[in-house]
Amino acid sequence: MATAQRTGRTLPRDLPKLAVRIRRCTLCDLHASRTHAVPGEGPEDAAMVLVGEAPGREEDRAGRPFCGAAGKILEEALVRAGIRRERTFITNTVKCRPPENRKPRPAEMTACRAYLVAQLGAVRPRVIVALGQTAVRDLLGPAASLRKFRGRWKAFANIPVLPTYHPAAILYNRRLFRKLVADLRKARLRAEAA
Numbered sequence: 206m207a208t209a210q211r212t213g214r215t216l217p218r219d220l221p222k223l224a225v226r227i228r229r230c231t232l233c234d235l236h237a238s239r240t241h242a243v244p245g246e247g248p249e250d251a252a253m254v255l256v257g258e259a260p261g262r263e264e265d266r267a268g269r270p271f272c273g274a275a276g277k278i279l280e281e282a283l284v285r286a287g288i289r290r291e292r293t294f295i296t297n298t299v300k301c302r303p304p305e306n307r308k309p310r311p312a313e314m315t316a317c318r319a320y321l322v323a324q325l326g327a328v329r330p331r332v333i334v335a336l337g338q339t340a341v342r343d344l345l346g347p348a349a350s351l352r353k354f355r356g357r358w359k360a361f362a363n364i365p366v367l368p369t370y371h372p373a374a375i376l377y378n379r380r381l382f383r384k385l386v387a388d389l390r391k392a393r394l395r396a397e398a399a
């Protein structure tokens with residue numbers, strides 16, 4: 206995968222250096238209201254990358270992804286699917302919390318996208334799981350639809366992408382949990398078979 210670039214500068218090719226750059230980043234307005242940027246976490250040799258939408262309040266405070274209520278649901282779903290969280294790399298489409306947990310704006314996603322591309326280039330996972338509509342659009346294009354694509358294999362830069370529900374959606378509709386687990390299990394089996 207080509208090295209990602211921002212404003213003419215080459216981004217680092219390894220996760221720790223990328224995290225340093227992300228924590229210092231002021232490329233979009235979200236930097237002004239963040240407490241901590243949240244680059245993501247997980248090993249560089251992870252077979253699976255999970256991409257969510259954006260940090261929430263707890264994540265902004267802690268500087269870690271998925272450590273609030275949605276994170277608990279994600280962890281429960283990962284366990285049920287036979288996946289160890291610490292063996293996955295978990296990140297978001299934008300690395301700084303949008304105020305009042307609004308959705309990231311297109312300009313913010315565009316500004317932040319090179320970091321996600323660079324992280325995917327560093328990890329080179331066997332599969333990507335796109336958690337929710339925002340991640341689905343970021344990875345698969347503005348016309349991509351979670352409703353149409355959920356549970357169906359797509360691709361980003363020749364890496365298989367499986368769109369599924371964002372764990373926060375389960376807070377409002379517990380019946381989606383079973384489908385989230387089924388999709389994560391499907392992603393695990395594909396990663397193991399690759």
Ligand code: SF4
Nearest residue numbers: 230233236300301317
């Ligand atoms: S959201 Fe991304 S582009 Fe915007 S300031 Fe944070 S790291 Fe930089």
